[in-house]
Amino acid sequence: MTATTIQTTIQTTMRTPQTLGLIEVPDAVRDAIGRDLAAEPDPTLDIDRAMARYHQIFAGLPLELLQRILDFGRHNDAPGVGYVRNLPVDAELPATPGDGGPAPDKKTFVAEGVLLGLSGLLGEPVGFLTEKNGQLIHDVIPVPGGAMTQTNQGSTVFLNFHNDIVHDAIGRYDVSNPDFLVLSCLRADHEGIAATHYADARDIVRALDSRTLELLRSPLFRLNAPGSYVRDVAGGREVLSDPVAMINGPEEYPEISSSANGVRAMTTAAEAALDRLQAACRETAHEVHLRPGEALLINNRKGLHARTPFTARYDGNDRWLQRTYVRRSQWTIRYRQTADNRRVHH
Template identity: 35%
Template sequence: MASPIIDCAPYREELLGLAGRLPQVPRADLYDFLDQAGELAEDLPKGLSAALDSFNAEGNTDGYLLLRGLPVDPSELPDTPTTTPAPLDRPLFVMEAMLALTGRRLGLHTGYRELRSGTVYHDVYPSPGAHYLSSETSETTLEFHTEMAYHVLQPNYVMLACSRADHERRAETLVGSVRKALPLLDERTRARLFDRRMPCCVDVAFRGGEEDPGAIAEVKPLYGEERDPFLGYDRELLAPEDPADKEAVAALSQALDDVTTGIKLEPGDVLIIDNFRTTHARTPFSPRWDGEDRWLHRVYIRTERNGQLSGGERAGDVVSFTPRR
């Protein structure tokens, strides 16, 4: 079985050259920035292009691709942000460029109107008092979730680029792949979960200002092809009511735990998560609030697969929330 880790160190100079050809203030005209990234993505190194294209076409058993050894920003990287969104005039960081180039090889960068002020690029950093469902939490576990499984326009990929790791190198991004978990489920459990709509709550950003609107969406834990299904799972938000459904979801939850892979992101890493075949989480870490805390960049990518594009979309589009039903 091929490794999901791609050594990009041999491509550093070539990738820096491509990054240097991008507009250096991406948010000044994000559409133009991502259009140019799409053109430059055709010139990515052959080994990297092949890995991305294969993952995009077929996925893999692990459910993720880790690009390791990418070029990083020099030592004068600014302090880790403490507010969001980023200023429109902020210069391009190398890891943001890597997300642009590799992401455009896969599909279209997408923003979600209700999330992070509708921005496409997200800074992910620890924040004091963050909601336990937020990516800005740090000292508690961010539990397993398929990103926006409750959203009709769920992203195909979640991409995380690391500019700065946590001080103690404790934080792990956990990935549980349905392709690994499925063989651990008996036929009865698979049948119960497959194509069965279950109530699902939504993240705070999508609640329309209500503190707790309840389960306003419906999610199928397994769907698609029975032998190689897609996954819709959220440990905090999926809310089955039938006792048999609860039992089946608990079995799925345990199977995902049993096949979990932990990834400690390092500066120069880009993690690409197949958001239709995995669930992911993050373990706790201890921020120091000293300007050197963990700093990731996140983008969401949609592709033509799974009905996420209908035609005419552009990289940089921002979409509104429609719950799955």
């Protein structure tokens, strides 16, 4: 059986960003939050203190906007993706790191404060040693050696519809994975064509026939471990999960799991169902071109996200996003906690 991948182009008409959970920060609020964040030190020096301070700062959001972000994180029927615009940015930004980050010469930490402030309204940022060495802030940057890979270092290939999963020795990669991702833009790609897509599981399920849905709800699939784990730990070999269903949960609130690095269907019928799932993702996906001062709040269980190809020049002005993994609770993954950092896991 062969791994099935998404087409490298999407030819369907996407929904406009207005159909997403759009949150626009007023100019005066943006400027006030930006001034406070610019005065804060590197948050990685004392992350717990920093998260407490960011709670204080983001409490300055208008009540309606603050509640909308909080509701996004706590209600089952909330949208699967939120689009936050007009956020503060650093007055001066260094060159995009050529090695995937972090930038050693960043003078202010407004972008990091935006990222962590939004993350703190959804849960708690966590790290995994097999993803960016356990860092809580992930710099998502094209790297020459990773241009063709299904990882955050890629650029020239379509990054398949997926959710961010975590390799786990228990054989399930959909247990320890983040509940949410926050993606914040520091710098767009040169041509401004890189787009993030999000396909909500509720829309996907509605687009599927009953037989396909039955197959996708059956343990007929094995997820390959994330590309970073395969590259850095497994020496390039596949590390497949136990057989799992790709869609779980009640009909009105489904959860979906898929690996960007490949899914192995265990039967011919399951392979056909996987093809149909991928088509449904293309048919139902939202599209957003992130710009500086914009962020996406992504529910990592309610849907799958993807990224279109773009041209990286490796000239210090390439696309630069920052990302967090967010968990509502770390209690259920306490068996993975490292001895020296309560937020970082094996």
